[in-house]
Amino acid sequence: MDNDNHLDKHLDIIKDVLKNYLQENKFRNTPERYTILEEIYKLDHHFNVDDLYLKMIQKKYQVSKATIYNTIEIFLDAGLIRKHQFGEKTNSSSSYEKSYFDKQHDHLVIYKKNSDKDIEEIVEFCDPRIQGIKDSIEEIFGVKIDSHTLYFYGHKK
Numbered sequence: 414m415d416n417d418n419h420l421d422k423h424l425d426i427i428k429d430v431l432k433n434y435l436q437e438n439k440f441r442n443t444p445e446r447y448t449i450l451e452e453i454y455k456l457d458h459h460f461n462v463d464d465l466y467l468k469m470i471q472k473k474y475q476v477s478k479a480t481i482y483n484t485i486e487i488f489l490d491a492g493l494i495r496k497h498q499f500g501e502k503t504n505s506s507s508s509y510e511k512s513y514f515d516k517q518h519d520h521l522v523i524y525k526k527n528s529d530k531d532i533e534e535i536v537e538f539c540d541p542r543i544q545g546i547k548d549s550i551e552e553i554f555g556v557k558i559d560s561h562t563l564y565f566y567g568h569k570k
């Protein structure tokens with residue numbers, strides 16, 4: 414399958430997920446929610462509401478920031494996106510990423526030189542040892558872990 418086919422198939426699946434969620438929760442089934450979802454799933458990076466809004470405006474979609482905020486909350490609750498707060502010392506805006514087909518991954522936040530606020534880069538990594546830690550914590554405490562949050566912060570050497 415080429416990439417476009419792959420994306421189309423993914424879009425069909427997530428649109429179904431959204432449709433079911435909206436029905437179950439008695440939310441209005443508006444076309445702009447699907448448009449916003451599609452734009453998010455075409456992105457390869459983390460984004461914030463301003464990024465997304467700008468992108469929609471550039472593509473001449475008629476959408477308000479308030480609609481994007483509302484829709485983001487719905488997507489979060491439906492498990493279609495994941496929320497991040499990458500800056501640890503600033504009130505920087507929340508970032509989001511698509512999550513439905515994602516493998517679990519964690520994030521390394523690299524600050525700009527001489528700063529502990531300005532982010533230079535966010536690197537995603539996947540380390541199987543984290544699954545190992547989860548397994549043993551579940552075993553020791555007799556729990557089922559549903560999710561976890563892990564960020565590393567640093568500077569380039």
Ligand SMILES: [Zn+2]
Nearest residue numbers: 510518520537
């Ligand atoms: Zn990520």
